[in-house]
Amino acid sequence: LEGAQEQFAEFMRIAGMYLEVATTPQLGIATNDSWIRDYGPIFVINDEGQIACHDFQFNGWGGKYETRNLDNEVPRQIAQHLDLPCCTHSMVLEGGSIDVNGCGTVMTTRQCLLNENRNPAMSIKEIEAELHRALGTRHVIWLPGGIEGDDTDGHIDDVARFVDPQTVLAPRAAPEHPDFAVLERNWDALGQTRDQDGQPLRRIALPVPEPISYDYPPDRWGPGGLQMVPASYANFVMANGALLVPIFGQRTDDSALKIFSQTLPDYCVIGVPADLLVVGLGSLHCLSQQEPQPTSISTN
Template identity: 40%
Template sequence: MTPKQLGFHFPAEFEKQTALWLSWPHKEASWPGKIHTIYNPYSEFILRVASHQKVCINVSGEQMREFALLSLYNSDYAKSVSNLESLLDNVKFYFHPTNDAWCRDHGPAFLVNRETREKAIVDWGYNAWGGKYPPYDLDDVIPTEIGKALGLPVFNPGIVMEGGSVEFNGKGTLLTTTACLLNKNRNPHLNQKQIEQYLVDFYGVDNILWIGDGIIGDDTDGHIDDITRFTDEETVVTVIEENKSDENYEILQENLKTLKALRLETGKQLNIVELPMPKPVIYDDQILPASYANFYISNENVIVPTFRDANDDKALSILQDCFKTRKVIGIDSTDIIWGLGSFHCLSQQEPAV
């Protein structure tokens, strides 16, 4: 029987969580020449969330665990808090070696059973966004390894799927992009209808909404978590480019037009809140996928990437209006985005039961 038939579903990120899951960054090739610069903002991300929920981090072994702890202790944010030890009590390490740090995509998809309140994990196939960055054998088995560690049942659909390519309202609606899920470098043997059936069966949803393309610089072929995110059961924020000469302008206008025509599982239209884009972030002549939509929702905070841009404060203000019961916190992601992702790409939530 499928997870859906058994009563399982994938909760929305804004629902109550038990933990934040991460895979400690260590791959120099993902941040060539500047991996050392990411540990300060990354550590702040961890400690901000550890103030109110568990943070579980995959590391290769004791040496990486010690380096991670040292990074946390020496971070700027650690020096600004008086309760560092109590924050670190909420951080737990698991000896699960990984190839890279993008836990949203290689990490476990946690499901919850509506009736029994049991948890389970989906271990989708993972091929580093269409085979772009081998090797990925260690990342591919992370969900099953976590399932063993937590004593949870694991479902194996047998197809490629990444957590950053799907977005949920927790009531039966899933939002995704044709650019990513229909890309032939993922599941070339499946058509759109067949992919939709996997989404229904293994995420426990009823209503699949498709928009078009992702932002320029996104090496994932258009992940939804860089463009459109649910902030509650009926509301999405979607990024908009104000500069008509920018390459993202038409792409994002087309997505906005599509969103306005879509309907939730209730038949209602989406409430749509427009979120600005920062000015292009360019490093080493490469346009990076900088987006305020790549935020992580924890139980008490919303951690938003900022880019030393004039629109940072505007984006934070818009998101604070959307998340009235949480504190919206901006953390500088100018160095992290050189890895072509930010806080949402790096993270995966474990729901509470």
């Protein structure tokens, strides 16, 4: 735990070089968990530069953990703190389960959003309609699923991320890796899909770190034991000209950082140690939720 806290502090320090950083304790907001990407507000910005928040329901990643009543209040509290309008939804949705290209496409996985432990009464068409209504999108890319050790039922932020409107970075593993099959299915799906305008996507492969496992003690959520954790270079954060990439003390770190630098030459690519953070089953993207810079703010 101490090592993970040190890595979190280092992440906050580096992020603070490029962003104005605020934690929920600093805002006086109580939470059940640290993964604000999933339960925090989802910010949207319109063509006039006005910002609003969306407050989706959070049920502890499909009811895997005990009540998350504090987490569910966070979007409204942050919206109130920022004096922003906030739209509340009845649909269950975590921020880490979606990624957008900013031009009308949202990307997600079938394993998560179509899971019966999220919105069993909603059809795929109803889910798509709600996403479009909230995010201003008009096209959904559905990938098959997520990686081993991910207790979120396959969040997209570990398996495929937009870095511009037509470019997606996605991990690909060696055949002997436990995630090989699902990552290949995702890769193939990305090759067959199109964006909101019917154009093919540009796919760039990221390496995959060697499997990292942790021997968890038994607790109220399970018997514990040795478990693979969801280590992925795709769990990066883009921050005002900087790209903060989780690294895991492995030989694949350098090759991953090189790919990011080649793909985004105008960004300052920084590796942030996350091998202990990921024992908590999340990483840099999971720990953060960005607020866009407005050009004007409306509370109407």
